[in-house]
Amino acid sequence: MRLLDGPDRPAPLPNVGSGFIDALERAGLAGRGGAGFPTAVKWRAVAQRSRGDAVIVVNGAEGEPQSKKDRVLMSARPHLILDGAFIAARVLRARRIVLYIGERHEAALASMLRALSQRSEPEPALVTVAATPARYVAGAEAAAVHFINEGLATPTNLPPYPFERGVDGAPTLVQNVETLAHAALLARHGQAPGTVLVTLAGGVVRPGVIEVDSETTIGEALSRAGGMAESPKAVLLGGYFGSWVEPERALQLAIDHESMRRHGLGLGCGVIGVLPASRCPVCETAGIMRYLAGESSAQCGPCFFGLRALADACTRIADGRANPDDLTRLQRWTADVRGRGACRHPDGAVIFLSSALNLFASEFAQHQAHDLRRTA
Ligand SMILES: Cc1cc2nc3c(=O)[nH]c(=O)nc-3n(C[C@H](O)[C@H](O)[C@H](O)COP(=O)(O)O)c2cc1C
Numbered sequence: 042m043r044l045l046d047g048p049d050r051p052a053p054l055p056n057v058g059s060g061f062i063d064a065l066e067r068a069g070l071a072g073r074g075g076a077g078f079p080t081a082v083k084w085r086a087v088a089q090r091s092r093g094d095a096v097i098v099v100n101g102a103e104g105e106p107q108s109k110k111d112r113v114l115m116s117a118r119p120h121l122i123l124d125g126a127f128i129a130a131r132v133l134r135a136r137r138i139v140l141y142i143g144e145r146h147e148a149a150l151a152s153m154l155r156a157l158s159q160r161s162e163p164e165p166a167l168v169t170v171a172a173t174p175a176r177y178v179a180g181a182e183a184a185a186v187h188f189i190n191e192g193l194a195t196p197t198n199l200p201p202y203p204f205e206r207g208v209d210g211a212p213t214l215v216q217n218v219e220t221l222a223h224a225a226l227l228a229r230h231g232q233a234p235g236t237v238l239v240t241l242a243g244g245v246v247r248p249g250v251i252e253v254d255s256e257t258t259i260g261e262a263l264s265r266a267g268g269m270a271e272s273p274k275a276v277l278l279g280g281y282f283g284s285w286v287e288p289e290r291a292l293q294l295a296i297d298h299e300s301m302r303r304h305g306l307g308l309g310c311g312v313i314g315v316l317p318a319s320r321c322p323v324c325e326t327a328g329i330m331r332y333l334a335g336e337s338s339a340q341c342g343p344c345f346f347g348l349r350a351l352a353d354a355c356t357r358i359a360d361g362r363a364n365p366d367d368l369t370r371l372q373r374w375t376a377d378v379r380g381r382g383a384c385r386h387p388d389g390a391v392i393f394l395s396s397a398l399n400l401f402a403s404e405f406a407q408h409q410a411h412d413l414r415r416t417a
């Protein structure tokens with residue numbers, strides 16, 4: 042039983058009720074959109090508030106530049122995702138489902154619409170589709186609710202959280218497409234597949250999406266993709282909100298949210314990005330910081346101005362034209378930005394930057410000293 046291998050066709054929905062939330066809890070299913078939050082806790086919070094008016098938002102925004110697993114899944118198993126959404130609608134007594142899909146993921150969007158048109162049995166909730174702007178923060182759950190309600194894909198202040206007051210003011214479950222597919226298999230077979238979808242990116246012989254058992258190590262996953270194209274400098278774990286990890290350590294890690302957490306790391310949205318030794322880690326970090334600064338929704342000062350200042354200092358250091366105190370400032374400003382936004386965007390950016398400052402301390406110091414010779 043796997044997410045990507047099974048046949049994808051409409052099938053009668055399994056007969057599940059509110060007891061299914063206990064099954065989600067026993068299976069230990071955690072969200073696959075980035076935060077790894079326990080799925081049962083979210084379903085219970087919505088179930089407790091639903092008066093038959095709940096809303097399910099199927100999150101297929103996939104704004105993370107290196108991630109491809111959600112669109113691969115939407116293209117390959119649209120019925121499985123729809124099953125997950127309809128099961129959630131039954132269990133949470135929802136009246137509306139919104140398929141929230143990145144507008145640039147055209148094949149995935151078409152696949153989901155085709156699958157929807159193939160469903161003939163009466164579904165428990167009305168389904169609508171929202172094509173989402175291709176912005177990084179558009180996938181955040183509060184941005185999804187804001188877009189569906191008012192046409193703006195920017196996060197809003199929390200609380201109220203979507204499970205309290207979301208789409209149309211009703212209790213709303215925002216759930217990643219992969220999480221819903223796992224829930225559907227659990228409902229069908231009485232057990233979850235225990236697998237993870239990961240996107241292998243960067244210096245990999247065959248980059249792309251693979252499904253692995255949760256005991257699989259990163260080294261084993263990379264071998265399945267033909268190995269690394271050249272010797273690695275570092276591995277970026279969890280996408281642009283993730284952390285740089287030294288290759289020797291990364292290759293031994295099991296691809297599992299829980300065990301990553303025990304190592305003080307996160308699998309995030311499942312991206313494993315390999316940085317080849319021939320690439321400059323400081324320049325790479327500066328490029329990602331510029332991207333993240335440009336993706337701020339410009340609503341909170343510390344995020345909008347803070348990330349810009351961090352990205353500018355990082356870029357000066359990378360280019361060998363650092364001001365004398367740029368590196369010290371980077372360290373100080375990361376602490377100033379953390380926890381100061383309405384959403385986790387600035388926190389994610391500084392987790393990423395802090396990991397770079399730790400792992401590439403000597404490269405940053407060398408660049409700060411305007412010495413751009415390679416240290417790899
Ligand atoms: C800036 C930002 C961007 C996000 N982008 C996505 C996204 O593209 N897709 C996604 O499923 N979750 C994304 N998330 C996480 C969502 O807020 C939310 O936690 C998730 O959709 C919940 O589903 P899950 O519990 O199944 O992971 C993002 C969060 C933040 C802060």
Ligand code: SF4
Pocket residue numbers: 178195196197336337338339340341342344345381382383384385386387
């Ligand atoms: S923290 Fe940043 S991305 Fe999030 S709402 Fe505020 S300005 Fe927008």
